[in-house]
Amino acid sequence: MKRSKIKTILIGLGRIGSQLETDPLRKKPCTHMGVVSSEWGKERFEFVLGLDSNVEKCESFQLYWNAKAENVNANPSQVALPKSLQLAIISTPSASHEDWAIHCIRQGIPNLLIEKPVALTETGAKRIQKLAKKNNTRIWINHERRYHPSYQFVKDQLTKGKFGILKSIRASVFTSAKNPGLAFSKLGGGPLLHDGTHAVDLIHWLLGKPQLMGSKLERPKKNSIESRAVAWFQTKAGVDVFIDVSGEREYFQFELDIHTDSHRIICSNDGFQFFQSETSKLYKGFRSLVPFLPPQFPKPESANAFLGIYNEIYEVIRGKKQTMEGTLSDNIEILNMIESIYRRK
Structure with missing residues (x-):
């Protein structure tokens, strides 16, 4: 039935x-x-x-x-x-x-x-x-x-250790305040609460709740909504997380830049990029990060x-x-x- x-x-x-x-x-x-x-x-x-x-x-x-x-x-x-x-x-x-x-x-x-x-x-x-x-x-x-197949793939691979040992994450959310609407008012909460919440959510999803180590707010005038928020968090395992949220850019960008001991993964609204450690072709005795595409990475047309x-x-x-x-x-x-x-x- x-x-x-x-x-x-x-x-x-x-x-x-x-x-x-x-x-x-x-x-x-x-x-x-x-x-x-x-x-x-x-x-x-x-x-x-x-x-x-x-x-x-x-x-x-x-x-x-x-x-x-x-x-x-x-x-x-x-x-x-x-x-x-x-x-x-x-x-x-x-x-x-x-x-x-x-x-x-x-x-x-x-x-x-x-x-x-x-x-x-x-x-x-x-x-x-x-x-x-x-x-x-x-x-x-x-x-x-959290429901995007590409982000789910990255989390799964990190959890399984396929990309090495996680060391640090830099999260950036950059927007424009030229047409602010509610996103840059006390009703909307400012760029950290309105847009930065997505970055904070992904950090929490990947790592749990880390401890705040330091932060800085920039405000155009006293008691106004922040134009920029910068913060440093750290997990109990020693993973450092840096968050930069700004409403003073000429473009929009949402990005997580993830570094492990052997890989770098960039998760962005502009696309995903993967790099892995290989013997350097530029410096003898060194290793460099080289672009690659994991074979199991979801095809863009299947992601919604x-x-x-x-x-x-x-x-x-x-x-x-x-x-x-x-x-x-x-x-x-x-x-x-x-x-x-x-x-x-």
């Missing part, structure tokens, strides 16, 4: 909720609505309704997707949600994640997918966790790179992080899988790492 589809609501119809799907250069699907309305998604999810406090976003959403959308009060507690929902996707601005999550839990929705960061503070995330435990609500946070997280959500809800990646507890530790950088300024 064929199971019914998972009844789903999308709260927040902006960039990651819907609008980025119109970008002709991005690999599709690249938004929440893009997944739910894809052929793959239509077989598993039943889209019920889209909600947003912006009238224009609701109108454009309805025209583009030919799907129902409603303009609602920006205060979640004033919004009545449909009955019998099984999944709520929260892709509103960061400052409203906590309020929407609490409202959805209280409305009895058993599964939530929340955009990063889950809340603006560790305390806010713990409030969500306490209520979720009381109501047996499952929560996913959309740090989607959005489909990965939604596949896990579907399998967990349907009882086909028990474990969840990127739990709320993980994200509380991630927020703790970010807040430690802010505190030690």
Whole structure:
């Protein structure tokens, strides 16, 4: 007997909720609505309704997707949600994640997918966790790179020791503040919380929670959101992690530069590069890093992080899988790492 589809609501119809799907250069699907309305998604999810406090976003959403959308009060507690929902996707601005999550839990929705960061503070995330435990609500946070086959391959090879002994990681997240929006306001949290959270999440995913050794914040003026955050963490095993997040660049770059005793791996939005130690052709008695491609590395056409997280959500809800990646507890530790950088300024 064929199971019914998972009844789903999308709260927040902006960039990651819907609008980025119109970008002709991005690999599709690249938004929440893009997944739910894809052929793959239509077989598993039943889209019920889209909600947003912006009238224009609701109108454009309805025209583009030919799907129902409603303009609602920006205060979640004033919004009545449909009955019998099984999944709520929260892709509103960061400052409203906590309020929407609490409202959805209280409305009895058993599964939530929340955009990063889950809340603006560790305390806010713990409030969500306490209520979720009381109501047996499952929560996913959309740090989607955890579900990307290329990142999963690198983690698997590092865990198995195929790339040698891990020594250091440099994580850089560089963006532009020329068109800041909420990403560079107190509501958005600044580049460290808004964009750097992806890098901190991957560090936590690869290494667990390391200890902060030092950090520096640069702010254009007193009490303003940082323009740059630099931090140094270290694990109990002595692996050093350097994080540099800046909103003052003329380009966008997300990159992990991983060094072991025998390999270097660059994981970037611009692609992945692998290097291994071989006898140097330049210096007698030395070894150099030489580019190579691991034969098992996933082909680019097969990699889509959005489909990965939604596949896990579907399998967990349907009882086909028990474990969840990127739990709320993980994200509380991630927020703790970010807040430690802010505190030690």
